[in-house]
Amino acid sequence: MKRNFSNARQNFLQRRYAVSLGRRYVLAAASVMLMGAIGCFQLNNSNNSALAESQAPRTELPVSDKPASIDTKLVSANTKFGFNLFSQLLVKDNNKNIFVSPSSIAFALAMTYNGADGSTQEAMAKALELQGMNLQEINSNYAKLKASLENPDSQVSLNIANSLWADKNASFKPYFIQKNQDFYQAKVSNLDFADTEAPSIINNWVQENTQGKINKIVDKIDPNQVLYLLNAIYFKGSWTKEFEQDKTAKLPFYLSSGEEKQHPMMSQSGDYKYYETEKFQAVSLPYGEDGRVSFYVFLPKQNSNLESFYESLNAANWEKWMSQFALRNGSLRLPRFKMDYEATLNDALSALGMEEAFTNSANFSQMGNNLKISQVKHKTFVEVNEEGTEAAATTSVGIELTSAKPPQKPFEMIVNRPFFCTIRDNQTGTVLFMGSIAEPVS
Structure with missing residues (x-):
């Protein structure tokens, strides 16, 4: 009943936004992380292994009529991470246009963090400035942050979407999948990564969730690829006082x-x-x-x-x-101005201390066996003019x-x-x- 009410409310907000927004301008961002296998994955002949229901108890999120308070430690961590990452991109693209969404990147990496363990988890926590917060705190505060940020004004649209795309022949730990569904509302899908249509299916999700402003994040799927974790942010709004x-x-x-x-x-x-x-x-x-x-x-x-x-x-x-x-x-x-921006973030994230996550020494045992990050890719679009930005x-x-x-x-x-x-x-x-x-x- 609660889920039906939530869907109805979301549809209502989307219709109200479509009517009231009129002419406005769009800002969108999407980030993707590609997880590669180091060794062989256990094949699972039962259908949709990544979609299988977890045997562990579901994590129930608090239900309240009042907005949930967000721990300022998470917002502070994201701010530090955003500026640290931006400084690394400046090293490469100094005197060039740069435009990124640190929030999109942080959401995607937070989902991945749920699968990390040992020194890899420690390295990611350092890079993401999450030291001093346990996994439950991180996940619950990201859930609150997503709820707080989305559609903050009747004349502003801000939508955050997450998804996991798994190769149908790979196995992942059910509680890793469940956490990303519970806290990040991630859509989880199994695909045949050997199918030539698989990239198009993933890219269609990106295009849909950025209102067509970004139409591709995956060019082709490497044979060793087993999982994509994606975040997409779409933001659109008018100036309070428009330029004439x-x-x-x-x-x-x-x-x-x-x-x-x-x-x-x-x-x-x-x-x-x-x-x-x-x-x-x-x-x-x-x-x-x-x-x-x-x-x-x-x-x-x-x-x-x-x-x-x-x-x-x-x-x-x-x-x-x-x-x-x-x-x-x-x-x-x-x-x-209007621009597109694209960057592969492997080097920047490695410079911030999480190089291990991209190597064969990576420990993502809370996600599955023999996994590492192959690529973190980021794209953005922005347009600013007389009527607005986002x-x-x-x-x-x-x-x-x-x-x-x-x-x-x-x-x-x-x-x-x-x-x-x-x-x-x-x-x-x-x-x-x-x-x-x-x-x-x-």
Whole structure:
């Protein structure tokens, strides 16, 4: 009965979103992890071995009319992991556009973490910043986080989907499958990986759960491949205050090389949550009716640059900066941009300490026998223009300047050079997406 009610509610929200959203822009991300076999897997002649019901008792999630409280330790861990991973990607793609969803990657790796043991589990916990949290805490808080993040505003759509795709000839421990179903609502399917249609079936799921913005994550399936763990995030929303189309004009954008290019720049003025230091300006642009989710732009000052900004970009400074935003009047000029991004994350994750998970020494005995990660792949799409991006947040609540403070001169923020940006859920503090925009492309 509860499951029917949940499905009905989800369908209602989807219909309401389709009617109310109208014209808006899409941000989507998908990440995938490919698990390879080191040795031979036990063949299971009973049908759908990965789908078999667990003999262990099901884990029942708490049911409550009130939103479940999320342990701040998990959000903090995800923030640290996101910035650490981003810094590794900057090593490879410095001065290039980067846009990732640390939340998507964290969800996919958390599902995989349920199968790790021994030193592999310790290495993954270190890389994911999960030390000090047991598996039950991690899983239950991810379940709460998923429920809290999804569809946060009537004018914002945020959907998180997980899935496991297993080769029909491979065996996996039932409680590993069960945990991913119980806590991550993962769809579990068996496929014949030798069938040439298998990649298309997996990619169709990705396309469906990113609303067509990402259409492929698996090119071909290696003979040693036995399992894919996938996460897909789709996010779509309107600005609380849209940019006026007739104010968009082609104006100079200056690349880090000093080269000037003409690019469509959107303009508006008003009251914004704003923060400024000697090194950068930052502004928060809310989405939806409540502004629970915001688009944050960090622009290095003329006497600085993006490379210098990244030297101070870490979780500790991030939390400090988030507390410093205050309402201020000003004008804003922001480039319209659209991009796709793709990365294989093996090297970056290895640099963060989980190299063992990709080697023959990997211990995924809580998942099955003789397993290692073959590849962690990530793709994103983002579009930002006059009508929106994706996200929703309440960034202006309780941040107005009091009358006791002296009036400040209106700021002017012209984002006409490389900048850093994020999309953040302000209620939980979750960073959904982050990006380095070196050269916007419309």
